Amino acid sequence: xxxxxxxxxxxxxxxxxxxxxxxxxxxxxxxxxxxxxxxxxxxxxxxxxxxxxxxxxxxxxxxxxxxxxxxxxxxxxxxxxxxxxxxxxxxxxxxxxxxxxxxxxxxxxxxxxxxxxxxxxxxxxxxxxxxxxxxxxxxxxxxxxxxxxxxxxxxxxxxxxxxxxxxxxxxxxxxxxxxxxxxxxxxxxxxxxxxxxxx
Amino acid sequence: xxxxxxxxxxxxxxxxxxxxxxxxxxxxxxxxxxxxxxxxxxxxxxxxxxxxxxxxxxxxxxxxxxxxxxxxxxxxxxxxxxxxxxxxxxxxxxxxxxxxxxxxxxxxxxxxxxxxxxxxxxxxxxxxxxxxxxxxxxxxxxxxxxxxxxxxxxxxxxxxxxxxxxxxxxxxxxxxxxxxxxxxxxxxxxxxxxxxxxxxxxxxxxxxxxxxxxxxxxxxxxxxxxxxxxxxxxxxxxxxxxxxxxxxxxxxxxxxxxxxxxxxxxxxxxxxxxxxxxxxxxxxxxxxx
Numbered sequence: 001x002x003x004x005x006x007x008x009x010x011x012x013x014x015x016x017x018x019x020x021x022x023x024x025x026x027x028x029x030x031x032x033x034x035x036x037x038x039x040x041x042x043x044x045x046x047x048x049x050x051x052x053x054x055x056x057x058x059x060x061x062x063x064x065x066x067x068x069x070x071x072x073x074x075x076x077x078x079x080x081x082x083x084x085x086x087x088x089x090x091x092x093x094x095x096x097x098x099x100x101x102x103x104x105x106x107x108x109x110x111x112x113x114x115x116x117x118x119x120x121x122x123x124x125x126x127x128x129x130x131x132x133x134x135x136x137x138x139x140x141x142x143x144x145x146x147x148x149x150x151x152x153x154x155x156x157x158x159x160x161x162x163x164x165x166x167x168x169x170x171x172x173x174x175x176x177x178x179x180x181x182x183x184x185x186x187x188x189x190x191x192x193x194x195x196x197x198x199x
Numbered sequence: 200x201x202x203x204x205x206x207x208x209x210x211x212x213x214x215x216x217x218x219x220x221x222x223x224x225x226x227x228x229x230x231x232x233x234x235x236x237x238x239x240x241x242x243x244x245x246x247x248x249x250x251x252x253x254x255x256x257x258x259x260x261x262x263x264x265x266x267x268x269x270x271x272x273x274x275x276x277x278x279x280x281x282x283x284x285x286x287x288x289x290x291x292x293x294x295x296x297x298x299x300x301x302x303x304x305x306x307x308x309x310x311x312x313x314x315x316x317x318x319x320x321x322x323x324x325x326x327x328x329x330x331x332x333x334x335x336x337x338x339x340x341x342x343x344x345x346x347x348x349x350x351x352x353x354x355x356x357x358x359x360x361x362x363x364x365x366x367x368x369x370x371x372x373x374x375x376x377x378x379x380x381x382x383x384x385x386x387x388x389x390x391x392x393x394x395x396x397x398x399x400x401x402x403x404x405x406x407x408x409x410x411x412x413x414x415x416x417x418x419x420x421x422x423x424x425x426x427x428x429x430x431x432x433x434x435x436x437x438x439x440x441x442x443x444x445x446x447x448x449x450x451x452x453x454x455x456x457x458x459x460x461x462x463x464x465x466x467x468x469x470x471x472x473x474x475x476x477x478x479x480x481x482x483x484x485x486x487x488x
Contacts (some may be wrong), residue, residue, distance in 0.1 A: 058398055089401045140405045147412045154419045161426050168433040175440035181449035189454035193461075 002026075003094075003132055004066060004081040006124050008102050010111070011053065011077040018050040018077060020116040022102065025081075042081060050077040051099035072097040074104065075111070078091040090138030095129050098124065123192055205254070207286060213247050213293045216240055237304065244297055251290055258283055 005025035009018040025042055027035045045063060053072040059069045069091040071081045078095040101123055131137040135145055171184045223237055262276075262283060 068228070086298055089398065089405065091396055140409060144405070144412065147409065147416065151412065151416060151419070154423070156418065158419065158423055161423060161430070162405070165430050165433070166424065168430050168437065171437050172433055172440070175437045175444070179440045179444035179447065180442040182451065186447045186451035186454065189451040189458070193454050193458045 001136060002083050002130070003086065003128055005042045007079040007096060008098065008124070009046060009077045009079065011050050011055070011072050011075050013015040018047050022117070022121040022124050024128045026128055029171045050079055053077060059131055060088060069095060071099065073099055087134050087138070087141065088139055090134035094137035095136065098127060109133045207289070209247060209251050210286070210289045210293055213244055216244050226445055253289065255286060
């Protein structure tokens with residue numbers, strides 16, 4: 001479950017290529033010599049997919065062993081390269097978050113961008129590392145996971161409560177036996193008492 | 200007699216139609232799509248098979264009536280059963296051939312799809328992948344055509360339903376390939392619109408599951424609460440028992456203590472009583488001796 005790259009692009013009208021506004025990629029698991037080519041590949045595929053995504057649409061494309069998810073909102077397009085195991089929904093919620101964050105931090109400045117910006121955007125890099133675990137990106141997944149854990153804990157609790165019930169049952173038995181025995185004891189004592197007063 | 204003649208004739212007709220359809224399926228290529236004809240033939244053959252099934256079951260009931268009549272001749276019954284079994288085996292053979300033809304056709308369609316993929320844009324690849332899964336399924340009643348001797352009518356009905364949607368998918372695809380330049384946009388449209396639906400459906404499903412988990416949890420909590428209250432009652436009972444036994448033991452202790460004091464206080468009296476008794480005994484002994 002891995003995110004390989006996150007890109008933010010400005011999806012220009014159909015004729016021209018999209019302009020890259022921010023780029024963060026994690027190529028640590030490739031060999032040293034492949035890294036630059038992988039980055040190129042990421043840039044190229046990201047551009048292609050972004051240019052083919054119509055506005056206000058989400059799209060997922062399977063490319064070799066990667067799934068490329070793209071979300072285009074009014075010209076601002078976020079593209080993510082994830083592997084097959086990453087759940088699609090969390091991918092899109094992540095892209096949503098990225099776009100919101102970008103719009104908050106850069107406002108409308110991106111609309112005028114004409115060429116690829118080379119400045120790295122730190123939020124994207126830390127987002128890449130933080131969201132390697134899909135539960136972080138998708139609140140629903142997180143909630144589901146926590147609920148499942150709670151359910152397991154509750155099942156264990158119920159088991160222990162049942163055991164407690166059994167123990168209480170045995171305690172009831174023993175205490176009733178004890179009270180019977182003490183009653184007999186009392187009667188015996190009274191009997192021995194009453195017997196000897198005549199003498 | 201007449202019915203059996205009709206049935207056997209219909210079986211032959213079905214066999215011929217199946218052969219025709221297999222020929223059509225084999226020779227149809229991407230550019231010479233005979234989908235419509237194939238579909239018609241498929242529907243025809245299916246209807247014929249269902250009709251024949253019904254006729255066969257009628258024959259079977261006739262045969263049973265004859266047997267239940269009581270005054271039957273063994274030869275007649277033997278003849279009936281032989282004829283029925285023969286017709287059934289023939290019908291089964293025809294349906295098996297039909298099924299083979301359908302599988303061959305779906306294989307063909309898959310091959311066509313792969314070749315189309317090579318020439319079409321890469322975005323359509325995902326669409327075709329999703330669609331290709333629906334087509335190459337062999338008809339679901341392949342598992343039910345077991346040589347049990349009696350063909351069921353029910354398993355044939357689902358294939359009629361699945362045949363229609365796959366046919367519409369095939370028609371859509373053949374319509375798409377006619378305009379390769381518009382193909383990309385159309386397939387993307389079809390792809391993105393279901394994708395949007397997919398996304399929202401996904402979210403809806405996830406929310407549903409979360410909601411159901413929460414309800415389950417609430418049920419578990421209520422369960423827990425009931426169990427704990429029941430066990431609380433148990434605890435109260437234990438407490439009462441303990442109090443009762445405490446009271447009993449206290450009473451017994453006091454009784455024994457009384458006993459003890461009486462015994463220990465009465466010692467002087469008892470010594471006197473014993474002394475008197477011993478005196479009496481000695482007096483008795485004196486008297487006798």
